[in-house]
Amino acid sequence: MPIFLRALMAMLLATLMSTAMAAQAASDTIDPDAPITTASAASPAVPAASTPVVTRATIKFELLQALADDGIITAEQKSAAAAKYTAKDDTTRLVAYTDDESWTRHVTWSLTLKCLGLLLLFAAMWGWVKEFARHFNGWLRKIPLVVYQGVLLSISLAGLIVPHLSYPAHAFDLALFCAFSTPLLLVWLVGTNNFLQGILAYFFFNGLVARYLLPTLGAAYFLTLAVVYNSQILGVAAMWFLLSVPYLAIEAMLKSTVGHSDSRHLASAHASHILGAALWLLLVPNMNNAVTNVLSVAATYYLPVAISFMLMLALAPLYTHRPAQNRFFYFALFIMLVSASFSDYFAAMPAMNSMLALAGIATALFWLVERSFKLGYLFGTFVTGAALYVLSLNIDTIRAWLSTVHFQA
16 A cells, blocks of 8 residues: 555544544533423523623723722722723633643644645655755755855854844854854864865874864863853853863873773873862852853862762772772772862862762662672562662652752761
8 A cells, every 4th residue: 555545544544533532522511311402482592601701801890890899999090090901902802711632633624634635745746856856966066065164164153253143032042052063163174174184283283282282272262252152051161171181181191100991081081070170169269250150150060960970980880890999999089079078178069069979879779789680680670679669769858958968067
């Protein structure tokens, strides 16, 4: 059976079902035990109880009448307000809101016929559509790639520099999007142009400059835009690039000592984030300027989340090939950070306390599940289910505790 016939049958079936369900809903409102009366010429027709008509004028009059009854306004003030605030359109009847949110309300014969007509038209013109797409694709391929890159880069730069001229209603959103699209387009342009690659490799990508140039440029770029647009989202990106510089330096030192071990990447990232948090806690509390304002969200939330998450990865039994001494080192680091929390060292980072507590709970749960499954599949399943059930019963209490914990002695 052709695909459009299957679609036709499905739409007709849905329409028939919606019609039947609507008819059933209408019949459910009729009482079958009620006596059926027949109209006669002798008996006058009794008008059925109708729903009262609601208009804006009625609502305004009832409000003014209630104010007058309560003594808030006088009769003269009521008449003056009614004459001033009542318009011609206030006599229009307001459509009552319906609570019918079923899917059958949206499936009608008119909509079905429209969808069927469009489907059949598209099926009839499918050959022309494929031929046009083939020719259009050929025309697009004849245009050099640098033209597309230049046009897209120009649009991105315009949205970044003058967003209020391009899209006044959402100028900041456009500038935020172009702040990320512009460097991506530049990377695409350089990556597909051998000439630009040669120039950059000759002047910049040599020795230490090649290692630290891109993070430094990225930090300067996003930090400048964050200050210009007063954006803390761009401040998070700037913080990430700022932390990339010490990460690369620590990773190079660990490479010379521990070799090409996978654990050096986690250790370097962890050390760079802890260094950034320490510098923020030591220097920034006494400073208040535009730079610290745009970096405040990154330091207050991103750094605690990243440090705690990497601690959980290092302590949890997720990587069985990791040496045991590494876990002892991270456990000692965890104890040190918790001790710093007890001394209220992270007062400028209130999220650090709750994140460390959450990392400890998650790590304990990981170890409980891992050890229970080592004793047997059924035992591990039972322990995991029981632990999750107990956690679900106390999740609200834990959430409230995490939002208020400060680890103060």
